[in-house]
Amino acid sequence: MSSDLALSARNVGKVFRVPHSQTRATTLAELVVEKLRRPFSGGGSEDNFQALSDVSFEVHRGEVLGIVGANGAGKSTLLKILSQITPPTSGEIDLYGRVASLLEVGTGFHPELTGRENIYLNGAILGMSRREIAAEFDNIVAFAETEAFLDLPVKRYSSGMYVRLAFAVAAHLRPEILIVDEVLAVGDTAFQRKCLGKMEDVTREGRTVIFVSHNLAAVNTLTTRCLYLDHGRVVALGPTEEIVNAYLAGKEDGSVEWVAETPSSHPLQVTRVRLLQGNGEPSAKFEADEGIDVEIQYEVRQAVANALVEFFVLTLEGVHLLTSGDHDTDATRYEQRTPGTYTARIRIPGNLLNLGTYVLRINSGTHRETFDHADALTFQIHEPRNLTARHNRRGLLLPMLPWQTTKTP
Numbered sequence: 140m141s142s143d144l145a146l147s148a149r150n151v152g153k154v155f156r157v158p159h160s161q162t163r164a165t166t167l168a169e170l171v172v173e174k175l176r177r178p179f180s181g182g183g184s185e186d187n188f189q190a191l192s193d194v195s196f197e198v199h200r201g202e203v204l205g206i207v208g209a210n211g212a213g214k215s216t217l218l219k220i221l222s223q224i225t226p227p228t229s230g231e232i233d234l235y236g237r238v239a240s241l242l243e244v245g246t247g248f249h250p251e252l253t254g255r256e257n258i259y260l261n262g263a264i265l266g267m268s269r270r271e272i273a274a275e276f277d278n279i280v281a282f283a284e285t286e287a288f289l290d291l292p293v294k295r296y297s298s299g300m301y302v303r304l305a306f307a308v309a310a311h312l313r314p315e316i317l318i319v320d321e322v323l324a325v326g327d328t329a330f331q332r333k334c335l336g337k338m339e340d341v342t343r344e345g346r347t348v349i350f351v352s353h354n355l356a357a358v359n360t361l362t363t364r365c366l367y368l369d370h371g372r373v374v375a376l377g378p379t380e381e382i383v384n385a386y387l388a389g390k391e392d393g394s395v396e397w398v399a400e401t402p403s404s405h406p407l408q409v410t411r412v413r414l415l416q417g418n419g420e421p422s423a424k425f426e427a428d429e430g431i432d433v434e435i436q437y438e439v440r441q442a443v444a445n446a447l448v449e450f451f452v453l454t455l456e457g458v459h460l461l462t463s464g465d466h467d468t469d470a471t472r473y474e475q476r477t478p479g480t481y482t483a484r485i486r487i488p489g490n491l492l493n494l495g496t497y498v499l500r501i502n503s504g505t506h507r508e509t510f511d512h513a514d515a516l517t518f519q520i521h522e523p524r525n526l527t528a529r530h531n532r533r534g535l536l537l538p539m540l541p542w543q544t545t546k547t548p
Contacts, residue, residue, distance in 0.1 A: 144235055145200045145316055145347035146221065151230035153191040153216050153371075190216040191371045194230070200315075201345040205362035205379055207355070207386045210513045211400070213371040214351050215320060218242055221349065222318055236315025236347070237265050241305055250294035254285055254304055257293055261308045275311045282337070283307035297506055303330060310337050317341060318349045335361065353500070353514065354457035355383050387455045395421035397501075397515035405510040406443040407476060409501050411436040412450075412515045415484075423516065426523040427494060427537065431487040433463075435501065439476045446476055446510070448483070451500040452492075455517070460497070460535060492520045493537040 191213045198204050206214050219225045220232060222240035239261075248257045258279055262272035280286050283303040288296065296304070309317060319338070335357055342348055342361065352358055358365065358379060365382035367374040369389070375382050397412040413421045415432040425431050437448055449464030465483055466473035496519050504510040 143200050144233075145198045145202065146235065147197045147231075147233040148217075148221070149195050149231045151191055151194040151217070151220060151227045151232060152189070153213075153220065153225070154228045155188045155190055156186070189371055191220075191227070194368075194371075194373055196366055196373065196376055198347055198349065200235075200347055201342070202364065203342050203348045203350060203362045205358040205365040205382075206349065206351045206368065207358060207365060207383060208368035208374075211370070212368040214368055215242070216371075217368070218318055218320055218349065218351060234316065238316045238318060239265060239309040239312060239314035240318040240320075241309045242318070242320045248293050248301070248305065251292055253291060254289045254293055254296070257304070258308055262312050265312055265314055267312060272312065275313070279304075279307045279311045282311065282333075299330070299506075306334050306337075310334075310341060314346070316347045316349070320351045352457070353453075354459075355387070355455070356457050358457070359383060383456075394516055395423050397513070399511075403510065405504075405508075406441040407437060407439050407446050407448070407503055407510050409435060409437045409448070409503055409511045410480075412499065412501055414499065414516055414518050422518075424519045424521060426489075427492065427520050428489045428523040428539075430489045431518070433485045433487060433499065435483045435485070436480065437483075437503065438480050439478050442475065442477055443505075444475050445473060445505050446503065447473065447505070448503045449501075450485070450515075451502060452487070453498045453500060454535060455496050455498060458535065460492075490539040491536060493532065493535055494520050494522060496520075 194213075194217060196204075206217065208214050216225075218240070219242065220227050221234070222238060222242060223234075224240070224242070249260065252260060258276060259269065259272055262269075280289060283300075283306075285296075285300055285304050288300060293301065293304070306319075309319070317338075338348060338350070338361055348361070350358065350361055362379045364377065365379040366376050367382050367386050374389075375385055395413060399408060399410045402408065411434075413434045414423065414425075415434055416422045416425065417429060417432075419432075433450060435448065435450065447464050447466060449462060449466075451462050452460045454460065463485055464473075496517055498514050499516045499518065500513065501515045502509075502512050504512075
């Protein structure tokens, strides 16, 4: 085994067992027959879901590895295995050094403990002495900007405060291997930039980073190699630019409808998304001067307050162009949503986006919990039939702005 390895994954697989309830026996005879058929069953049936299959790769010390793939590709499952949160069903993982993980809001925090206590708890979990933690304590607090709330239980923190403190702890307590998931998307833009800057510092110090993000611009900037997962399998592993281009090519599938695969346990769930032309026909291709109707269907299964329903438009490289939510024009929906099935239609005006391919990402949840977060559809903007002067114009946005020109006397 090479002495410069940070981690090695060999033939890793993960199977989840999904139980299905069955009609319970109502008579003694039915119960006897059921037990004879399935003597070791607990009374229900199960399906197996293969989240990862035969995943193998190595990461060297000081390397920054990106992991890309669509939602459901197995990225989060792989990171939880690398973080030793869940064991693999098959295969082996070897880790050479202390691992710190930032996978979701509050991971590794005890809600009843204060921010101060959680800093020391996380350091102890990483195997650091109290003196080592104390040496970095002030830097952690300054980076997280949570000094005023340091002695409050973290269960009272907003999601933004959670993320700031969790990232500060993970980055400053000097693990040999730092694993960071898409959780940074929860923070505001300024804090995301601050985190990316800190991650660049971490990589310059020679520590190993595993980085998962939908922001492909950040993946390109921070990582040297990239792993591309699809449906739990490794599609490709190689130089970041090459792998990101392969991933982008695979996303341009032309689907005109997104449907949630399975019901969630959340009080609200986005169930269907379509992009419509002016005539109401679903499409994945639009002329630059025509508008796009975004149709979002969602279910409210139980009354929920302070819940967002929104969508983002991003470039294929992950640059975030715009956000729109129904609370923009109707605050009452945000304040309280009542049970029922709802359909929202939002118009993106024509003459706004430049030519190219874009991603429509859906998002729902409260400030403390995410319900839906998925890259639902890709769509293309192409040259209008009645105008051919856009193909060489620069910029992500291309509005036809009104000009008023007068001759100066």
